[in-house]
Amino acid sequence: MKKILLFVLFILFFTSCQENSPVQVDGEAELQMLVVWNTSGDDSIKSYSPLANAEMILVSEYGMRTEYADESGVMHLTEIPSSVYQISARKKHPTIPNILIVGNITDVEVKSGFFATDTIFAKPISASGISINEIYAGGPTNNIFFFYDQFIELYNSSNEIKYLDGMQVFRFSGTDNNTKGPGGDWSDDGDIDGVTYAFKFPGRPGEKEHPFEPRTFLTLASDAYDHRTSVATSINLNNANWEFVNQFNAVDIDNPYVPNLENFRLDDTHDFLIRTYNDIVVIASGVDTVWEDGIDIETVLDGVEYQANINYPVSLDDRIDRGWILNPPIYTGQAMQRREKGVDTNNGTLDWETIPSPTPGWQ
């Protein structure tokens, strides 16, 4: 009898090792978003209307998905997986061309078994200035570490000629501070720190020697030559509009037919090359010419941070951009581009997308 009892006890012990499944199951979350926009045309007068049939971009750890709001401006999703979602609503203005109505909401936690609801307040974005439109950093398909065909594309989304004189292009990667990374306001004094490269267009702000035509693109090449002669899968940048040339580097490639942005950080001899997998690029008006103490945020025209891993912290100051671009795999010939040219909601996660091949000078 004792033996039988011991045997039964052993079986009970053996089966008790089994863990139980979680009571809550995934895939049962419900999300409802109402998208409204102020139709009064004046921020002080609140007259909200639903943004009917708005395109809804949802970004989570599971990637990006696109949905549409209904006639009432409501997006209702059921049976979606639990995650934290970044959501952007977009629609072209019903009457005014070249204006997009955009609204974002971030960090919406959707839990299985619960109903999450919120409202997105969208507003017309009159893309009215110079912005970074495309970054190609990861190199073409190759196995010799070739990534020298990098370029940055700018877009003038306004209806007027802008002037590039004295305008600056920066790379931020310095990390002198323990709490804030590159592009952060280390001293809380209204500027961003960690300048690695500092290049500028010729002239000074206010001068009008270098026009940027409305609704056009400019390609700023690291090296403006036909890179296909080095790697067949690369691109031809002979026709770039501008070229980064470090005048303190005697061997930096300089295409004589392409005007130059020159280095104004005197202690640096490198060409303007950015990291293939994560970096920060900022353009500024050029009014703040002292880079050593950081660049005044007021002078920044646009800035974006891209990175390969969603778990890395964002370091660019959120007054410039609150998100980050998930850069494409390196050495695959893919590029990063703004979803809609000139539309900058200061959230790179929602404003940018990956494109299969670079498009210098066009979209």
Add this chain to the structure above:
Amino acid sequence: MKIKLKILLLTILVTQVLVAQQSRLDALGGLSYSIVDIDSQIDPYILGGNPAWLVNSQLNTRLEIDPQYRNSSGDYHRFYESGDIHNIDVGFMGIKPLGNSGTFRGYASYQYEIQKDRNRILTLAPYSGDAFFFTDTTSGDYRYSGPTFEFMHSLEVFNNLYLGASVNYQILDGLKKAYTFAETLYRNVTGNIGIAYRFSNNLSLAVNYQIYDSQEKILANDVNNTDVQTFLYRGDSYKIELRGSSQDYKLKKFGNAFSFQTQIIPSENIIVGINAKYNLHNSSSLFKIGSIIDSEDGYTSFDETNIILQARWIQSSAFTFGFTAGYTGNNSWSRNSKRDLTIWDLGVNDIFSGVGLTYSNVNNSLLVGAEYELHSILADSLKYIDNKFSETSAFNHVARIGVETTLDEMFTVRVGYNFLYKEHDFIFGGDNVTTHFITLAGKIKVSDALEIEPRIEYATTSLSENNLYKNNFGIYTTFRFYKF
């Protein structure tokens, strides 16, 4: 005493015959419970894998060398599987009775497998029930190779009390020959300890406990300097992207199983055996977050119950009848460990029963056997995260036929045929699936100490409604030595 002697003599006689016929079951189309053979004995060792009974089950010295080549090809396969698999394997198995010191069994093998054009998946066995699939973006050839070793020892510690243990160690090295050029290091260790007691010549009871631990470590690190882009699917639809200069992933499995066997001999020509096994195991899907720290992303728990009954009645020297019945229940659930949510809950229950008969002529120069089994299978699939829910039931039928004829003292010819009809194929997903399996084999008795058994197998499986098919082909040879 007389009965004891009779049983002992019968056992010795049967065993001697069986030893000479060792691996012929496969050659006869897989006949098992209705045929007298050393590989189909109804005992705790053969039926339940209990090492304690080795000393009673395997009474003769032998050494077998088994080189083999297998190929599986065709488009009837699952999404992540290869449609063209080549496997070369050579195995060495030796059994040595050691008198009062019991019986020792040793096994070693080395396999080399190429899975051509395998789609995306980077783990060795993606369809093992867990909801996690680690993939990259390409299809390409995957090569696995490595050895397996097993040692087993069994002895009678006291009168009629038997103790046995075994340890099995397998290691595989894998390499994907396309981006992301992932490397796999797989190892599996299994320990098995058993105890058996012969209460009388009519009744024996045995129990054994198995513990196993495996780890599959994958390092995707592209040699061509491109970023490694990998995905971990949670379920069928939702995936997280993982990217970097390299990516580490681990799949750890741990389990233990408890089995109980009994052998009942109600009369000298009837033998009944039962094996009941309860198996609890789990797998963890892990990512490296530090040099030595792994973070669990997903976890799957499995519990499996297997009960099988086999009975054989040697009605005369001409006829042997067999009967089998059983139940298999497999249940598993997977969770997203970071959010503590169940994402899949799967269950499959199989109740089956079968009968068989073999006939031998007077001088044993001809044997004809047939078996038929009916399986009633019910599967529940609750894929919460994918919003896919199904309950499927089906009857599957298996028929086996085997013919053996002895041409002379040296040559024996064996032919086997199987027909399988599945209302629903619970592994590959099709309905009304048919399989025809043919095997052609022979035995060349070179001397009293050496036999050679070559065998060719061919099977074709078709899903007629979609014009999908799969062919399996194999060439096997067994070199058997009775002295070493």
